Amino acid sequence: MSKWKLAVIGLGHMGKHMIHRLLPQFTDKIELVALCDNDEASLRREAEAAGGSAPALYTDYRLLLEEIPLDLVYIAVPPSLHYDVARIAFEKGIHVFCEKPLANSLAEAKRLLELAEQARVSHVIHFSLPLDPAVQKLQSLVQERAIGSIQRMELYLEFPQWPRAWQQNAWITSRHEGGYLLEVGIHWINMIQQVFGPITHVQSEVEFPADSKQCESTVKATMRLHHGVDIQVSGTDHREGEERVSLVVHGDEGTIALENWRHLFKGGKGEELQPVPAEAEESKLPILKQILRILDGEPGQVYDFYDGYNAQVVLEALRKPGEGFTDLRPLLQSK
Incomplete structure (x- = not known):
């Protein structure tokens, strides 16, 4: 062969x-x-x-x-x-x-x-990311309504420094083709689109350094899903302590948190979050x-x-804010 x-x-x-x-x-x-x-x-x-x-x-x-x-x-x-x-x-x-x-x-x-x-x-x-066992488990919990009806979410893209120590190159900090929204945020945008459905509206505020060639420093944004649930986005390159790249999903009966890419937690309403095993028989x-x-x-x-x-439609709306919410529906493509 x-x-x-x-x-x-x-x-x-x-x-x-x-x-x-x-x-x-x-x-x-x-x-x-x-x-x-x-x-x-x-x-x-x-x-x-x-x-x-x-x-x-x-x-x-x-x-x-x-x-x-x-x-x-x-x-x-x-x-x-x-x-x-x-x-x-x-x-x-x-x-x-x-x-x-x-x-x-x-x-x-x-x-x-x-x-x-x-x-x-x-x-x-x-x-x-959507094929990671922890995300596959998150998706099944959402589909099973393990935390009831989803009310809101938070996405954290928070780094003590950008770029990270292992990620040094000539373009990773450039406003033209670098930054944590582009490098890291794009993974989570796609994962959210696959697990929760289309992101149809974005409102974003981005703070840049004085150097016009440098990428974003602080981001505060809202991504709204097709059924009206809002995702609050918090981004920074000046986080105190270790980086946090995480999605927290709040339902009317509890919370699920995917912390630092692949550590899954769940808790009922008012309960402390507990680890959730997410092994797969055969990884995809x-x-x-x-x-x-x-x-x-x-x-x-x-x-x-x-x-x-x-995913790029959402990324560009985050990186280049407009006035109020930007309606992405005219730009999204169906297969």
Whole structure:
């Protein structure tokens, strides 16, 4: 059986994670045939560390996509480059697995969605949070009305510093394509859309540093769901103590809290929150496993460029506030 031929473009944190942690789990299904990064020394170092058959090395993704026959490309470059890399891949009929956010603007995201549909190939965005066992358990508790009717929610995106210590690069703090709303908030936007339904209105207040090139410092916002439930968003890069990235869901009979990505708690009305086990018999993660199932013609669960676009609609409303609530319904796309 022949293997799927993959190229990884971009060797930052996520690109390295792909080649060193994820691909070794699927060596029977997929072959890394090419790597691309603009830092040639890093490119050669990471290729050597990856071992296995030597992939072709490129510092120009255009040349890679022109010269190397591919089935799938993993796009792990900064957001401002997503559009161009994906566009070329679609033109060549290559399946695309793209890091979040989908693009660097809503206009780019919409055009990528159009190109993806025209290409008739798989188009997947790297949203994994909804498939995490803790979120799957949260969703089942909500569906079972374990805390009754949902009344309100709070989303905390609070960091002692931005970027985090392990996340240093040239663009992560830029107002153009960085910031915690874009890097972290987008995951939670998509998860909320998958678990609770469309976010249809956004009201946002964003405080920026004096340096016009720097990303947001403080965010206070309200995201309103299609059935009228409000989600209060609190964001800061000056939190005292450890970071908190969490969603708290209040019902008329209790509360569920998903604390720091994957620690789930529940309590009845007036009761102290208690940990909730959230193990899965078989994890749906990593997303690459689902992609390979789909490429093999089997059922798989992924989030596509429709999901990426609809999350970007909310992201841009948060990052670029208007007067009062912005109605997102005219912009949201249905599959």
